[in-house]
Amino acid sequence: MSKTKKIQLKDIAEEANVSTALVSYVLNGRHLNRIKKETADRIKEVAKRLNYRPNHFAKGLKTQKSNTIGLILADLDNPFSTQITRIIESELLSYKYNVLIGSTYEKEDKFKELIEVFINRQVDGLIILPTENSKIEIERLHSTNFPYVLMDRYFPNTSFNYIVNDNYFSTYSATKQLIKNNRKKIGFITLQSNLFHIIERKRGFIKACKEAEITTENMVKEIRLAHFDEDVAKEIDALRQEYTDLDAILFSTDRLTMYGLKYMIQHQLNITNNIEIMAVDEAKFYDIYSSPISYYKQPLEEMGQKAVQFLISKINENNSDIIQETVTGELVIK
Amino acid sequence: MSKTKKIQLKDIAEEANVSTALVSYVLNGRHLNRIKKETADRIKEVAKRLNYRPNHFAKGLKTQKSNTIGLILADLDNPFSTQITRIIESELLSYKYNVLIGSTYEKEDKFKELIEVFINRQVDGLIILPTENSKIEIERLHSTNFPYVLMDRYFPNTSFNYIVNDNYFSTYSATKQLIKNNRKKIGFITLQSNLFHIIERKRGFIKACKEAEITTENMVKEIRLAHFDEDVAKEIDALRQEYTDLDAILFSTDRLTMYGLKYMIQHQLNITNNIEIMAVDEAKFYDIYSSPISYYKQPLEEMGQKAVQFLISKINENNSDIIQETVTGELVIK
DNA sequence: TACCTTTGTTTAAACGATTAAATTAAATTG
DNA sequence: CAATTTAATTTAATCGTTTAAACAAAGGTA
Numbered sequence: 001m002s003k004t005k006k007i008q009l010k011d012i013a014e015e016a017n018v019s020t021a022l023v024s025y026v027l028n029g030r031h032l033n034r035i036k037k038e039t040a041d042r043i044k045e046v047a048k049r050l051n052y053r054p055n056h057f058a059k060g061l062k063t064q065k066s067n068t069i070g071l072i073l074a075d076l077d078n079p080f081s082t083q084i085t086r087i088i089e090s091e092l093l094s095y096k097y098n099v100l101i102g103s104t105y106e107k108e109d110k111f112k113e114l115i116e117v118f119i120n121r122q123v124d125g126l127i128i129l130p131t132e133n134s135k136i137e138i139e140r141l142h143s144t145n146f147p148y149v150l151m152d153r154y155f156p157n158t159s160f161n162y163i164v165n166d167n168y169f170s171t172y173s174a175t176k177q178l179i180k181n182n183r184k185k186i187g188f189i190t191l192q193s194n195l196f197h198i199i200e201r202k203r204g205f206i207k208a209c210k211e212a213e214i215t216t217e218n219m220v221k222e223i224r225l226a227h228f229d230e231d232v233a234k235e236i237d238a239l240r241q242e243y244t245d246l247d248a249i250l251f252s253t254d255r256l257t258m259y260g261l262k263y264m265i266q267h268q269l270n271i272t273n274n275i276e277i278m279a280v281d282e283a284k285f286y287d288i289y290s291s292p293i294s295y296y297k298q299p300l301e302e303m304g305q306k307a308v309q310f311l312i313s314k315i316n317e318n319n320s321d322i323i324q325e326t327v328t329g330e331l332v333i334k
Numbered sequence: 335m336s337k338t339k340k341i342q343l344k345d346i347a348e349e350a351n352v353s354t355a356l357v358s359y360v361l362n363g364r365h366l367n368r369i370k371k372e373t374a375d376r377i378k379e380v381a382k383r384l385n386y387r388p389n390h391f392a393k394g395l396k397t398q399k400s401n402t403i404g405l406i407l408a409d410l411d412n413p414f415s416t417q418i419t420r421i422i423e424s425e426l427l428s429y430k431y432n433v434l435i436g437s438t439y440e441k442e443d444k445f446k447e448l449i450e451v452f453i454n455r456q457v458d459g460l461i462i463l464p465t466e467n468s469k470i471e472i473e474r475l476h477s478t479n480f481p482y483v484l485m486d487r488y489f490p491n492t493s494f495n496y497i498v499n500d501n502y503f504s505t506y507s508a509t510k511q512l513i514k515n516n517r518k519k520i521g522f523i524t525l526q527s528n529l530f531h532i533i534e535r536k537r538g539f540i541k542a543c544k545e546a547e548i549t550t551e552n553m554v555k556e557i558r559l560a561h562f563d564e565d566v567a568k569e570i571d572a573l574r575q576e577y578t579d580l581d582a583i584l585f586s587t588d589r590l591t592m593y594g595l596k597y598m599i600q601h602q603l604n605i606t607n608n609i610e611i612m613a614v615d616e617a618k619f620y621d622i623y624s625s626p627i628s629y630y631k632q633p634l635e636e637m638g639q640k641a642v643q644f645l646i647s648k649i650n651e652n653n654s655d656i657i658q659e660t661v662t663g664e665l666v667i668k
Numbered sequence: 669t670a671c672c673t674t675t676g677t678t679t680a681a682a683c684g685a686t687t688a689a690a691t692t693a694a695a696t697t698g
Numbered sequence: 699c700a701a702t703t704t705a706a707t708t709t710a711a712t713c714g715t716t717t718a719a720a721c722a723a724a725g726g727t728a
Contacts, residue, residue, distance in 0.1 A: 053450075055456070056456050057394035058391075061395055066391075076420065077416050085410060086411065089437075101435040120387050121432070122390050258622065261622035262621040285592070290624045
C-alpha cells in the first residue's frame with residue numbers, strides 16, 4: 001500500500017544481503033533450524049520495515065493453494081444466509097482462510113456458473129448450500145475429488161459430503177408443539193420443491209398430524225418460488241376457506257414466514273389472534289410481529305464449525321474421508 | 335473440472351498443433367486480423383472440447399489484473415447491505431468482474447484488515463461502505479492512487495471518491511412529511527456516531543422542525559452501537575416520559591427501526607396506534623408491522639451503477655478523475 | 669592432514685500464462 | 699524472378715514466488 005512500487009522478495013533480499021530463497025524460507029518459517037538466527041531476524045526486520053506483502057498470484061501459482069474457500073449461498077437476501085455466512089467467516093478466519101461469497105438466488109444456471117467461477121479462482125474448497133436440481137452438478141464436483149461439503153440442503157442416497165439439520169424432526173417437533181397447544185386445524189405452508197430438506201419437512205408435519213389423528217387433507221400448501229408473494233396469499237386464503245376453524249399455521253422457511261406474516265397483517269388476522277404461528281428457522285423480524293412466534297432453531301454454529309473443520313482437514317490431508325452428519329436443533333417457544 | 339489433470343494452454347497447443355502463443359492470442363481475441371480463421375476455429379474447438387479454464391494465478395501474475403473488485407460492507411446482517419450487494423454484483427457481472435464480499439461488522443480493526451486482505455488478493459478496485467473512524471485508512475488508500483469509491487457513507491471536505499445519498503434531505507423530507515400529517519411531537523432515534531451521514535440526518539431532522547417551529551429539545555436520542563437493544567428501549571421510554579403527547583418517531587436507519595418496532599410491540603404501542611412511525615431506508619420487514627410505515631428510499635440502483643461505472647473506468651483508463659456525487663431518493667408513503 | 673559432518677546459504681528450475689520481437693511463408697510488385 | 703510487402707506463426711523472456719539440489723565454510727574425527 002505504500003505509494004512507491006510494490007515491494008517484493010527480491011527487494012528484501014537485496015536490502016538484507018541474502019538470496020530470495022533465504023527470505024522465502026524465513027518468511028514461511030521453513031528450515032528454521034538451518035538458518036542463523038541473526039540472519040533470520042534481519043530478514044524479518046527488513047520485511048516488516050518495507051511492509052512486504054507477498055504477491056498472491058505468484059504464491060498461488062507456485063503452491064497451487066489460495067487459502068480461500070468459496071461459499072455458495074442459495075439466497076443472500078435470506079436472513080438465514082447471512083447468519084451462516086457470519087459463522088463460516090469467523091470460523092474460517094481462525095484457520096487463516098478467506099471466504100469468497102456467492103449467491104445463486106435459487107437459480108440453477110447461476111449455481112453452475114458460481115462453481116465454475118470459484119474453481120477457476122482456485123479456491124481450495126467449497127461450502128455449498130445447493131439449489132434445486134443441482135444434483136448433477138454436485139455429482140460432477142464429487143467425482144473430481146475436489147474438497148467440498150454441503151450444508152443445510154442435501155440429497156439422499158448419495159455419497160456426498162454434508163452436514164445438515166434434521167429437517168424431519170424440525171417440523172415434526174414444531175407440529176407436536178402446536179398439537180400440545182391444543183391446535184387441531186393446522187395449515188402447513190411450504191415450498192413447491194424437490195429439494196430433499198423440503199420433502200423431509202413435509203414428512204415431519206404429516207407424521208406428527210397422523211400420530212395425533214389430525215387431518216392433513218388440503219392442509220399442505222406448496223408455494224411456487226417464482227410467485228412467492230401471490231401464492232402465499234392465495235394458499236392461506238384457501239386454507240381459511242376450507243377450514244373456518246383454522247387455528248395454526250406452520251411455515252417451513254423463514255422467507256415463507258415473512259410473506260405469511262405480511263398476509264396476516266394485511267387481513268388483520270393478527271388482531272383476532274386465534275391462529276397460532278410457528279416457523280422453521282430463526283429470524284430477527286419475528287420480534288416485530290404483533291404476537292409471539294415460536295420457531296425451530298437449527299444449530300447453525302455447530303453446523304458451521306463442523307463443515308469448516310471437515311473441509312480444512314480434507315484440504316490439508318487430502319484424505320478420502322466422507323462426512324454425512326445430521327444435527328438436531330431445538331424449539332424456541334415464545 | 336474433469337477428473338483428469340488440469341488442462342493448460344500447452345495441451346491445447348499440442349492438440350491443435352500450434353504454439354501456446356497462438357492459443358493465447360485466439361482465446362483472448364488479440365491479433366485476430368493476423369490469424370487464419372481456420373486455425374482460430376480449430377483452437378477454439380479444442381479449447382472447448384478439453385474444457386479449458388485459464389489458471390487464474392498465472393494469468394493474474396502476468397497481467398497484474400484479477401478482474402475482481404472487493405466490496406467492503408459495514409454490516410452484512412443489515413438488509414440494506416444485502417440489497418447493495420445484489421445490485422453491485424449484478425452490475426459488475428455485466429463488466430465480467432467478480433466480487434469479493436467482506437463485512438466489517440462496524441469494527442475499525444476489521445476494516446483495516448479487510449483492506450489489507452483485499453489488496454493482497456490483488457483486487458483491481460474497492461467499493462467501500464466505511465466504518466466509523468476509518469478516515470485515516472481511507473486517506474492512506476487514497477494517497478496510493480488505488481481505484482476505490484465510497485458508497486452510502488463518506489467524509490466531508492476531502493477529495494475522496496464517493497457516491498452517496500443526500501442524507502440531509504432524507505430526514506428533512508421525512509420530517510416535513512410527518513409535520514404535514516399534523517404531527518407535533520416528533521422523536522428522532524439515531525445513532526451515536528461521528529459518521530457524516532448520521533450527522534447529516536440529524537441536521538435534516540432539526541432543520542425541518544425548526545422551520546415548522548416544532549421543538550427538538552430532548553427529541554433527538556442517540557443510540558450506542560454496542561448497546562443497541564437496550565438503548566433503543568431506554569430512549570423511547572425517555573421520549574414518552576418527557577412528552578406524553580409524543581405522536582411520531584423517525585428512525586434514522588433500518589436497524590434502528592427494527593429495534594424500535596420491537597419496542598413498540600413489546601409495549602403494545604402498535605395497538606393504540608397514535609404514534610406514527612417513519613424510517614430511513616427500505617426494508618421488507620416493515621410489511622409485517624401492524625401499521626404501515628412510510629420511509630425514505632435511497633436510489634440504490636442508481637448509486638450502485640454509478641459506483642461501478644466509475645470504478646471500472648478508473649481501473650481501465652487509470653485516469654485521475656474524481657467522483658463526488660450526491661443523489662436524491664424519495665419518500666414512500668404508506 | 670585428509671575426510672566426513674554439520675551448518676548456513678545460494679543457484680536455478682519450476683508454476684502457467686502473456687506478449688514483444690523474431691521468424692517463416694505466402695502474396696504482390698516492378 | 700528478385701525484392702518487397704503482408705500474413706501467419708513461433709521464440710523466448712517475463713511476472714514473483716517456492717523449493718530441490720548444489721555449494722561453501724566451519725567443525726569434528728581418525
